[in-house]
Amino acid sequence: MSERVVPPAARRRRRPTKQGVVLSEELIVETALRLIEEHGADALSVRRLGRALGADPSSLYRYFRHTDDLMLAIADELIGRTMRTWRPTGDWVADLRDLGLRMHAGALAHPRAAVLSSYRVTGRAYEIQAVETILGVLRGAGFPDAEAVRVYHAFVDQALAFGALDGASAAMPRPAQEAEDDVWRATYARLPADTHPHIAATARHLVADMRRTSYPAALDLLLSAARARLVAD
Amino acid sequence: MSERVVPPAARRRRRPTKQGVVLSEELIVETALRLIEEHGADALSVRRLGRALGADPSSLYRYFRHTDDLMLAIADELIGRTMRTWRPTGDWVADLRDLGLRMHAGALAHPRAAVLSSYRVTGRAYEIQAVETILGVLRGAGFPDAEAVRVYHAFVDQALAFGALDGASAAMPRPAQEAEDDVWRATYARLPADTHPHIAATARHLVADMRRTSYPAALDLLLSAARARLVAD
DNA sequence: ACCTTATGACAACACCGTTGACCTGTTAAG
DNA sequence: CTTAACAGGTCAACGGTGTTGTCATAAGGT
Incomplete structure (x- = not known):
């Protein structure tokens, strides 16, 4: 395992999932938010998120060290959305x-x-x-x-x-x-x-x-x- | 299964656990609080609580319909402790x-x-x-x-x-x-x-x-x- | 064309809450 | 005193969870 997570800048070799999806931090965050919006907060789990993305759950650990990390990324996106429309x-x-x-x-x-x-x-x-x-x-x-x-x-x-x-x-x-x-x-x-x-x-x-x-x-x-x-x- | 939880008043046939403990709502709540105090909030799970009590985890479901129920009982006990020393x-x-x-x-x-x-x-x-x-x-x-x-x-x-x-x-x-x-x-x-x-x-x-x-x-x-x-x- | 390695997939681990079936001791009724 | 009911304890199982070690492979740089 060693260092699982590669800094976003160094990401290059994007390879499609078995089901044909090309993963990215943004796509994962967006899908997570969509999942929450559609099926409630409890619907968000690594496994369900993987399923929704068409990827193996463990693939997500290439992008986030653990669930908390993902949550923080989601939180930041939410902050962004909130501030974006505020004048x-x-x-x-x-x-x-x-x-x-x-x-x-x-x-x-x-x-x-x-x-x-x-x-x-x-x-x-x-x-x-x-x-x-x-x-x-x-x-x-x-x-x-x-x-x-x-x-x-x-x-x-x-x-x-x-x-x-x-x-x-x-x-x-x-x-x-x-x-x-x-x-x-x-x-x-x-x-x-x-x-x-x-x-x-x-x-x-x-x-x-x-x-x-x-x-x-x-x-x-x-x-x-x-x-x-x-x-x- | 049908009706698992008996109202506390009707509790009569108390029988000791395999490890010799006589369960009760109070004992369970107190043990849960002790568990949290000693090992942090994450240490509280039905299974660990059962272990700490010397009882099978499923026994607890005779006293609480589900974990939420137990949490509410704990919460009320906390309210009690807070008010008890307030003048x-x-x-x-x-x-x-x-x-x-x-x-x-x-x-x-x-x-x-x-x-x-x-x-x-x-x-x-x-x-x-x-x-x-x-x-x-x-x-x-x-x-x-x-x-x-x-x-x-x-x-x-x-x-x-x-x-x-x-x-x-x-x-x-x-x-x-x-x-x-x-x-x-x-x-x-x-x-x-x-x-x-x-x-x-x-x-x-x-x-x-x-x-x-x-x-x-x-x-x-x-x-x-x-x-x-x-x-x- | 080759080598490195980023990245996806798989299988496994240890945990979780919950439940249905079973067994047994206590209790209340006859 | 016997007996029948059943509260309450135990066991095994289900389907879920996050996480990781290992492996295969395709993409990119040289």
Whole structure:
């Protein structure tokens, strides 16, 4: 085995698969994303990906050292897609709000990649570009360097963390999701006011609120606190 | 097979395992937690848990319908442990800050359970108690019902989401963690100022800040925004 | 035309969650 | 006290997973 993975630049001798496909890092990443989009995050395994590509699973290890590596490549592609369609307006709060919602939506569609990219640094091209852009927005808004980094970090992690969780929730089978709803309606909403006064008093809101993601609310809180801190200087 | 899992109340005919252990839901949950604490989250599998208990893996399916079920039981036990040692002081911001940090720490120590409990409702005893308590703190602080629920939701989800992610990060093997650090030092900190001015300007802070969790910062932002909104009424 | 080697294929390994069939000790009823 | 029901433990198997050591071969450089 020794060194399985060849740096992309040195790739030359492309040879078609038994089924006639010419592999490449891009093709693998794209196929992986298509697989996730069409059949859910759980449908992504090395073996299934190989099957979808028309290649032996072990061939993929010529391009990625292990699954994590592949996930990071997917994550970077997702970052790229998110940033590609984003246009800043100059209003930093509105811009970051929009970007946060986009990141969240992207992560939500690809929870497994999101979960990885949230605690891993890809160090790849699109990630670097995103870091530079967001830091630019914050420094442009007037945040001093240390504070800009702190807000950047909290902002990004919040978007990715909520994205990963809401994605996992959305990936649950339909009946399971309805069962969750039922817990709020059947268990929580029926607790007597004398033993659980606060739940009883807010039951109506709980049932309505807990079925949605709380990310937009959390994002607004974070951004408004950051703005308040900026003004306070 | 038909109905494998008997409700805990009806459990009577306990019979020791071949290796002499008498199983129970509590013993299984405790052993699972011990396993995670001692050998990391990846060490928890039905088969390993069976081995650690001195029982056939399939025995566990008499107590839990599937792994998710077990995870939810673990999650509820974690909620219980977190709440058990928490004492409110009456200062709602400080109390929620303390609670948030505790939840985060608990989730961080048990990432797999955290990831599950963050998007699932257990509906079990400890969870209900926690919901009641937190809602009580917020309503006691003066939040109107709808707002209390909104803040509750954002607060809890954020604690769990960050806990899950930071837990996953902490669960990485040591060398991999150092490799992450290196990406910031070697890749980001070396980007030239003319192509990436904002990264170059903040490189020092990035290296220092990105290796820590951003949860405390995010928590403080959330709480201060909530307080501002409360005062604004 | 030859040699190197990148790259695909194959078979195997060790693990995983889950289930159906079986067996046995405990318990409750007669 | 006997007996019948069945909870609950065990066993073997299924189909899945990521990963790797070995081998064959076609592409490219010389």
